[in-house]
Amino acid sequence: MKMTLTGIFLILAGIIYTEAKILHVDVALNGCTDTDGEKMYGLDGEEMAHADWKAEKMVMTLPEFADPFEYEEGTYAGAVGDLQVCKANLAVAIQAYKNPAVTQAPPSSSIYNRDDVKMGTKNSLICLLTGFYPPRLNVTWTRNNQIVTKGVSTSQLQVNVNDFRFNLFSTLSFTPQEGDIYTCTVEHEALEGPITREFDVEREVSEPSLGPAVFCGVGLTLGLLGVATGTFFLVKGNQCN
Numbered sequence: 477m478k479m480t481l482t483g484i485f486l487i488l489a490g491i492i493y494t495e496a497k498i499l500h501v502d503v504a505l506n507g508c509t510d511t512d513g514e515k516m517y518g519l520d521g522e523e524m525a526h527a528d529w530k531a532e533k534m535v536m537t538l539p540e541f542a543d544p545f546e547y548e549e550g551t552y553a554g555a556v557g558d559l560q561v562c563k564a565n566l567a568v569a570i571q572a573y574k575n576p577a578v579t580q581a582p583p584s585s586s587i588y589n590r591d592d593v594k595m596g597t598k599n600s601l602i603c604l605l606t607g608f609y610p611p612r613l614n615v616t617w618t619r620n621n622q623i624v625t626k627g628v629s630t631s632q633l634q635v636n637v638n639d640f641r642f643n644l645f646s647t648l649s650f651t652p653q654e655g656d657i658y659t660c661t662v663e664h665e666a667l668e669g670p671i672t673r674e675f676d677v678e679r680e681v682s683e684p685s686l687g688p689a690v691f692c693g694v695g696l697t698l699g700l701l702g703v704a705t706g707t708f709f710l711v712k713g714n715q716c717n
Contacts, residue, residue, distance in 0.1 A: 505635055507611070508562035514633060515555035517547075526632055527555040537632075580666035581641050583608035587660050587673035593652050593680045601675055603646040603660035611642040614663040619656060624648065652677045 500520055507514040515527035525547060528535045534552045538544035583605040590600040603615060611633055617624045627649035634643045646660065658675040 503635075506558050506562050507633075508559055508566055510563060510566065513559040513562060515558060516632070516635070518635075523632070523634060527552060527559075578610055581607055581609040582666035583613060583662055583664050583671075585660065585662050585671050585673055587658075587675050589675070589680060593677060595652050595654060595677075595681065598649065598651050601648045601650060601658055601660070603648070603662070603673065604643075605645065605662055606643040607636070607639075607641045608643075608664055608666065609641045610665070612665070615646045616661045616663075617646070617648050618659045618661070619650070624658075652681075654678060 503516075503518040505514065505516045505518070513529070517524045517526070523537050524544075525534050525536045525538075527533075532552065534547045534555070536544050536546060584607055586604045588602050588604065590602060591597075593599060601617075603617075605613065605615070615630065617628055628646065629649075630646050631644045635641075636643065648658065648660075650656075650658065654677070656677040658677070659672050660675075661670050661672040663670045
């Protein structure tokens with residue numbers, strides 16, 4: 477699935493002071509191309525909500541235990557207006573700067589199983605892609621060298637507020653069978669060539685990977701990819717305790 481969010485990314489960050497003098501970073505991100513766009517609100521590196529252009533509403537991504545709130549109806553309408561402004565600014569910038577080169581950063585990739593692998597039991601593979609810019613890449617899944625599209629889903633782009641690079645994860649629903657080998661391949665303009673990560677079902681059954689340990693470490697420390705992803709890792713991490 478190609479991610480086509482390139483062009484101008486306007487980052488609005490503010491500092492909020494509490495009575496305890498704890499600093500928090502409030503982020504609103506507008507991103508667009510001439511055909512697509514993104515509107516996201518976050519706090520302390522965690523996504524709170526994003527605009528769903530198909531559903532025509534703001535989608536809250538805070539988990540239930542975070543006592544989530546809801547944005548007013550006018551918030552989505554404002555996001556639509558921001559998208560149009562972004563596209564207009566993009567057209568002006570392209571003409572004024574004549575498509576200047578952008579600083580590129582290649583993605584790092586990893587592949588993990590969601591649950592312990594058991595033959596014939598449904599499971600999920602997660603291909604984690606982090607630290608890339610610009611936010612346009614292509615992810616391809618294969619099973620025994622055959623391209624797989626059914627059961628594949630891609631997360632919302634998440635932005636690192638420290639360096640404004642991007643993260644996402646691609647998930648493949650699968651049922652492990654003997655002899656199956658899955659791969660996740662990522663293509664990005666900052667890479668010299670595609671990067672492929674392999675998942676061998678039989679090897680995973682006989683020699684379980686470090687996937688659960690990774691879930692524990694990432695979930696209990698960084699919450700790497702925002703609320704949607706961070707919550708996922710947090711739940712998996714807690715299961716390890």
